[in-house]
Amino acid sequence: MDFQFSEEQRMFERSLREFLAAELPTERIRGLWDSERGRSDALWRSLAELGVLSVLVPESDGGLGLDERDFVLLAETCGYAALPEPLVDSALLSAPLLAAVGGEVAQRWLPALLAGEVRVAVATPLDLLVADADGAAAVLLAGGSAGDDDGELRLLVAPPADALHRQDSVDPSRRLFSRTPLGGGDLIAEGDTVRQLWARALNRGALGAAAQQLGAAARVLEYSVAYASERKQFGRAIGSFQAVRNQLADVAVALEFARPVVYRAADSLARGVATAARDVSHAWLAAGEAARMAARHGIQSHGAIGYTWELDLQIWLKRIWATDALWGGRAWHSERLETAVFSPDVALGAGHTFDEGT
Numbered sequence: 001m002d003f004q005f006s007e008e009q010r011m012f013e014r015s016l017r018e019f020l021a022a023e024l025p026t027e028r029i030r031g032l033w034d035s036e037r038g039r040s041d042a043l044w045r046s047l048a049e050l051g052v053l054s055v056l057v058p059e060s061d062g063g064l065g066l067d068e069r070d071f072v073l074l075a076e077t078c079g080y081a082a083l084p085e086p087l088v089d090s091a092l093l094s095a096p097l098l099a100a101v102g103g104e105v106a107q108r109w110l111p112a113l114l115a116g117e118v119r120v121a122v123a124t125p126l127d128l129l130v131a132d133a134d135g136a137a138a139v140l141l142a143g144g145s146a147g148d149d150d151g152e153l154r155l156l157v158a159p160p161a162d163a164l165h166r167q168d169s170v171d172p173s174r175r176l177f178s179r180t181p182l183g184g185g186d187l188i189a190e191g192d193t194v195r196q197l198w199a200r201a202l203n204r205g206a207l208g209a210a211a212q213q214l215g216a217a218a219r220v221l222e223y224s225v226a227y228a229s230e231r232k233q234f235g236r237a238i239g240s241f242q243a244v245r246n247q248l249a250d251v252a253v254a255l256e257f258a259r260p261v262v263y264r265a266a267d268s269l270a271r272g273v274a275t276a277a278r279d280v281s282h283a284w285l286a287a288g289e290a291a292r293m294a295a296r297h298g299i300q301s302h303g304a305i306g307y308t309w310e311l312d313l314q315i316w317l318k319r320i321w322a323t324d325a326l327w328g329g330r331a332w333h334s335e336r337l338e339t340a341v342f343s344p345d346v347a348l349g350a351g352h353t354f355d356e357g358t
């Protein structure tokens with residue numbers, strides 16, 4: 001399978017990377033932690049102007065009409081930059097869901113979302129907490145109750161402040177709220193169609209998390225290599241010591257093995273193949289393992305200073321640890337992958353490597 005990206009896809013990714021490098025230095029990330037809302041409306045509008053929110057929305061609805069293969073590099077870049085804004089969730093979840101529902105709901109909310117004028121949060125069946133509910137003009141709810149997918153999609157407009165209960169996160173950039181009080185809302189779709197929409201949305205969300213883990217791990221590895229090249233002990237850079245060198249090399253190898261797995265999952269979702277769910281769980285697990293290894297060895301390579309909050313490395317470490325608990329966590333994805341692998345009709349092994357959809 002060919003995982004090479006087109007020049008247009010690479011240019012889109014470069015434009016976002018350059019924008020975030022210029023507009024989101026670590027000082028600004030830390031500054032947002034201390035702000036009341038933890039978000040920047042100006043930054044959100046600028047991201048919308050780049051077209052990132054519109055990637056998976058059909059052209060007929062004002063979007064770019066692209067697919068997951070076009071977005072996976074952008075999600076990876078968001079992880080690399082530790083972007084606090086809920087860009088990946090909006091582009092992969094709320095915008096495509098609104099477009100799929102269509103009708104008056106899409107006409108009312110989609111143009112404003114794509115223009116960066118509002119945020120629409122999503123409360124998923126897999127997670128007990130909903131991110132960015134306080135700054136959202138509306139919240140999309142699965143069934144309107146915590147953890148249950150009963151074939152309903154509801155839209156709760158302007159969730160009341162007294163229903164939002166803030167929960168702490170290891171990552172200060174994440175704004176999490178208990179979703180149990182977020183019941184009610186207007187029923188905007190129901191039935192098997194909604195179940196299919198949620199299944200695809202959950203796969204997209206897990207894919208976005210996996211791609212962000214790749215980006216965050218790559219950033220941690222860069223910090224660690226740079227520090228190991230500069231820090232000296234016994235008159236030598238610590239990166240020349242075999243123990244440190246081998247640990248960082250292990251991270252680099254893990255990243256290189258995880259990337260094609262994540263890209264394959266994006267391709268499977270874009271083409272709608274039967275193995276898409278299996279491929280997404282594989283991607284989530286592979287990227288998570290690489291990211292956790294990067295965090296562990298990153299701290300070790302920095303020594304005692306790696307544990308200090310003032311070190312910018314902590315921004316990405318916290319993001320990795322927080323993301324590792326999202327979209328079902330390791331147990332959920334391991335079980336889904338195990339079920340797929342041990343299915344009696346599964347086609348695995350060298351004889352099926354190049355089969356369509358495997």
